[in-house]
Amino acid sequence: MPEEIDRPLRRDAQLNRERIVEAAREVFATRGLAATLDDVATHAGVGIGTVYRRFPTKEQLLEVAFEERLEQHAREIEAALRKPTGWDGLVSFLTRAAELHATDRGVRDIALGADLDARYFEIIRQRIYPLVEAIIDRAHAEGSLRADVTAGDVPLLLMMVSEVAHHSQAVRPEIFHRYLRLLIDGLRGDSDLGPPLTRPEVDALTRDWLPSGKPQR
Amino acid sequence: MPEEIDRPLRRDAQLNRERIVEAAREVFATRGLAATLDDVATHAGVGIGTVYRRFPTKEQLLEVAFEERLEQHAREIEAALRKPTGWDGLVSFLTRAAELHATDRGVRDIALGADLDARYFEIIRQRIYPLVEAIIDRAHAEGSLRADVTAGDVPLLLMMVSEVAHHSQAVRPEIFHRYLRLLIDGLRGDSDLGPPLTRPEVDALTRDWLPSGKPQR
DNA sequence: TCACAAGTGGAGGACACTCCTCAACTTCGG
């Protein structure tokens, strides 16, 4: 019986593994999930083969590279729920999320729904969705958020803002705040928005929006 | 001397030419300027060689295919300038532009600045820019538009909205109106937007945003 | 009618990019 023992890695191998994970964080942050494992290997200064040996699929690497980061994201959203008013909570959540997505394309791709099939991503999102809903509900309850905005609008709003952030990186990295502000101001408005997107619609749209996240295998 | 006479096309060649232009309109409308001449040829039911013989560069084809359409776009903007109030003009301009960009990705790519080097596109934009400025100025003058929004914001707003339009095509083609509405509501707001983008910044950003429009040659 | 200029088609070369394997080689550590 060829026991599949998890023997500890040799010292040099362990070092390489860490280098790979670190490189992955950087590369995915700047290029999004579309970055190739070749990119990561080059950035880490190891051969491509080494990356494939350690992480046979992109998803496995993403999981290790993004675990902490996403965990912290979730905690920040929880913190927004504890803001004095619902409106403050909503604004600080949106701002924080936009900042995060602007800084780290990888987090954006995962949080906003790239590759909706990947098990790991799905788990993360299962944790985040209810928090977002709570934030929206709270703002609705206190009457500060227009009634016709739903939790399903959040991915769209963040998508729009992070698109601006992404494309303005080289020119004016912080300009996305301007357009986020404009949208936030709009959230107080009172014109007729028509029927909102349903959850499945949001998912379909998201899937289409983020081709950056179509890992192989 | 090999006179380069413009002899009239043979009857069949003329027909093919028209087919190609018509196919180009359809293909570029749905796929944006990223569509290949091969796509156009297939769609037109002619060989690739025929397309290249008639239109050696993509730009030449675009010029013929989009001339009318862009001309009409410009006229619609002029019409918005004649609306009773500056605000009406602004809203109807934004709405019309968003609708147009949602329907025709090609027009969007050209109007918003894809391939800023191409001479032909540049001429079109030279005509449109002042009109947009006039619309913004008029709304500013009557005080209905917040003072810190500039003409440079217009491409960004339209970019955001048309991104939504593009990615929601299959799901809810008209949902972009919702997010346009949200942004328009924000245009009445009064929070601090910070320093706006300058024209060169808008150009750089646009160039980066529309990879769909990097014609070859 | 028919010769020949005009026009056509699309296989295929050239290039770019991605994913991933594997066999020859290097290094660690008992």
Added chain:
DNA sequence: CCGAAGTTGAGGAGTGTCCTCCACTTGTGA
């Protein structure tokens, strides 16, 4: 010091784009 563990990156296979070229077809004017 030697064998297992680890590394490497060229290269095969796949996808996709741009564009040329030439054998073939078709329209038309004499």
